[in-house]
Amino acid sequence: MVWLVIVAILLVAVGPVLYVIPSKRDKQLTALRTLARKSGLTIQISHLPDLNAKGRDKVSSGGKKRQATIKCATYTLGLAKPLPDAPVWHLARSEKDNVLIPGWGRIGSVHGISISDRVYWAKVRTIIAALPGACIAVRATPYGMSWQGLERLDEQPIDQVIADIKTGLEKLIELHTQIDNEHQLSCSDP
Numbered sequence: 001m002v003w004l005v006i007v008a009i010l011l012v013a014v015g016p017v018l019y020v021i022p023s024k025r026d027k028q029l030t031a032l033r034t035l036a037r038k039s040g041l042t043i044q045i046s047h048l049p050d051l052n053a054k055g056r057d058k059v060s061s062g063g064k065k066r067q068a069t070i071k072c073a074t075y076t077l078g079l080a081k082p083l084p085d086a087p088v089w090h091l092a093r094s095e096k097d098n099v100l101i102p103g104w105g106r107i108g109s110v111h112g113i114s115i116s117d118r119v120y121w122a123k124v125r126t127i128i129a130a131l132p133g134a135c136i137a138v139r140a141t142p143y144g145m146s147w148q149g150l151e152r153l154d155e156q157p158i159d160q161v162i163a164d165i166k167t168g169l170e171k172l173i174e175l176h177t178q179i180d181n182e183h184q185l186s187c188s189d190p
Contacts, residue, residue, distance in 0.1 A: 035162050036075055046074045048137050051094035051105045072136055073151045077169040078144040085183035086176035087113035092137035101125045123175055131168045132161050145169040
């Protein structure tokens with residue numbers, strides 16, 4: 001009986017300590033985010049609208065309307081200077097609304113580029129296809145480009161995941177810088 005009491009006391013004392021020890025996944029995420037920051041990316045936790053939500057995800061059991069969202073990490077590569085005339089859009093993986101890129105739908109509207117500009121959207125499709133597989137959304141603003149995903153490593157080395165994210169975002173920045181420069185030149189021509 002005494003041994004049972006001792007074991008119970010030890011479990012009560014040691015249990016909370018074991019609960020706060022970081023798991024293997026926590027350690028991987030910390031390493032991933034640390035490397036991302038060192039690479040010049042900023043990180044936030046975001047909530048995206050779930051473009052693939054079913055009806056049951058949009059209504060509570062009590063019949064109240066709710067917003068179906070996905071919690072994800074946002075890795076943003078900021079620009080040295082804003083690109084006011086560059087395209088602005090936000091795309092997420094989707095089974096519907098595949099107007100611009102197959103498998104990707106729009107969150108909000110597209111500004112600064114025509115949705116019928118096939119050459120531009122083909123370039124964007126090529127770039128985002130090379131982003132790591134856990135990518136669920138990509139956003140372009142005048143101030144930076146963002147990769148949004150679930151931070152699954154899928155047995156890839158952490159440095160490779162960050163390099164792939166940063167390379168993809170840099171290619172989008174290069175494309176948008178070129179478009180911004182072309183728009184500004186065409187506006188300055190008499």
